Every structure is written in C-alpha cells, then in structure tokens.
Amino acid sequence: MRILFVINPKSGHGGEKNLKNLITERCKSERFDYQIIVMSGDDKELISNNINQYKPDIVAAAGGDGTINLMAGILANTEIPLAIIPLGSANGMAKELHIPGKIENAIEILIKGKTQMIDLIKINERICIHLADVGLNARVVKRFENDVKRGILTYAKHLFGEMFLLKKYVFNITCNGKTIRRKGVSMTFANASQYGTGAVINPKGILDDGKFELVIIKPFPRIKLLSIAWKMFMNRLHTSDYVEIISCDKAVVKSSRKTTLQVDGEVLGKVKEISIENMHKSLLVIVP
Secondary structure, X not given: OEEXXXXXXXXXXXXXXXXXXXXXXXXXXXXXXXEEXXXXXXXXXXXXHHHHHHOOOEEEEEEOHHXXXXXXXXXXXXXXXXXXXXXXXXXXXXXXXXXXXXXXXXXXXXXXXXXEEEEEEEEOOEEEOOEEEEEHHHHHHHHHHOOOOOOHHHHHHHHHHHHOOOOOEEEEEEEOOEEEXXXXXXXXXXXXXXXXXXXXXXXXXXXXXXXXXXXXXXXXXXXXXXXXXXXXXXXXXXXXXXXXXXXXXEXXXXXXXXXXXXXXXXXXXXXXXXXXXXXXXXXXXXXX
C-alpha cells in the first residue's frame, strides 16, 4: 500500500509536526509505504507530478476545504481515492462525509474505511466539491480571508457586519429548460448540504445524485435573521418564506451587477455570469 500525504500547514491552527509524527508511527506499524508533501503555496503541479511518479494507492489531504478542493481537482476522474484529514477552521466537507475531527480517528478511517463515488460541480471551469456562492456569504468569506483570526466566532463577527450592508441582486437563471428571474441577497451552488458550522443551507443535498441545488435567499427584514439562522441549524431552511431551492444538473446564472464568488472557501473575485455543471460520480473518496 502506497499513500501520499499532502499537508497544508497554513490550514486552521496548524498541527503539522504532530501529524507527521502520527503518520510515520501509523504507517510503520501497518507496514505501508508513504510519502509526505508539505505545501508551501500553489503546489498543484508539484503534487500532480508526484502522483504520476509515485503512483499512490491513496492520496490523503490534510487541511481545510480549500486544500480538499485542490486535491479534488487533481484527482477528479481518476481511480485514486481521496482521504480527508481535517485541519481547517470549519472542515465542511469532512463533516459532510462524517470524517471525525480528531486526527488519529481520521487516519483510522483512511486505513479501515470504504470508498464512495461522489459528484463534483464545475463553476466557471473551476472545480467545487462542497459549496460555492455569490452575495452575502461570499462577502463574509472575503472578510474572513483578510482577518488574521480564524474560527466560527470570527466568521460570525463578519456575518454580523455584513448584515448592515445587505445588497440585493436580480438573478436571471436558466436551468431545467426555462429561464426565471429572482431577487436575492445570496445564491448558493450546493453540491453538499451544510457549512462547517453545522448550518444546513441545502436540506436536499445528496453527494451522488447527479444534481446540485441553487439555494436562493430572498431579501428579508433584518428582524428575520435569527429565524432564518434557527431554521438552518434545525435543518428546516426549506420551510422559510425567504428561501427557494432549485435542483438541476446544469445552469447559467446572470446577476444584475458584479458580485463576489467564493468556491469552497476561496474568493475568486467578482463576476456577473456563472456557469454551473454537475460532474456525476467523478471523485472517489474514503468514508467511514
């Protein structure tokens, strides 16, 4: 068994040294062959070359959702399974797949888990494994990126700040053979169901159904914020009068003005048009 470990030391609160020690101890006890790459920046070419030369049986990504996104893009449409060791601040995709947050337990699943094929979605030619959006949450993510602090409390701080600057957009959406017009403060392109905070943005989310969801948050009175948040954490967002969810396998969304786009926690800049397409069962992952 050959395992390639890719570690992003900048994810979350670090833990790189401890992880390397755990990997060494466990791989020696299991008599696995292994290599470790510690990321230092945009290492996509380095990682791809290493995979081609080393030909691992498993690639294990240790990092947050951005690291998982990078590896999903490299491993898409290959037969090499991706294992996740969550090191990020939120670890949304790990939680979606029920990967435990404790490093030792995540490594155990890498060794004893099973494989599952899941969908990816392509957004403006960029791979998305988890969640992407424009509008409110994307602007919060942009603020979060520029903050030296991490964690849920920091995210909540920036969400509260954005609530006083709510911007409204008009979205022209072409999907399922028709074009519709909707007003919204945000739109999520959801392959998965929930954020790393545990808030369920897409109750209809199934990772291997050949579809994704457009989750539109319509303009709402600020007094309704707590109600909407409560419904998210209770997995009842679909019951809100201010939410519409559309399932499809392909869509084009045109915004009335440029809006920030984020994909798996990474801000890609401002766009007016977004093209989204499902990539059915294109990634092999290791799950409990």
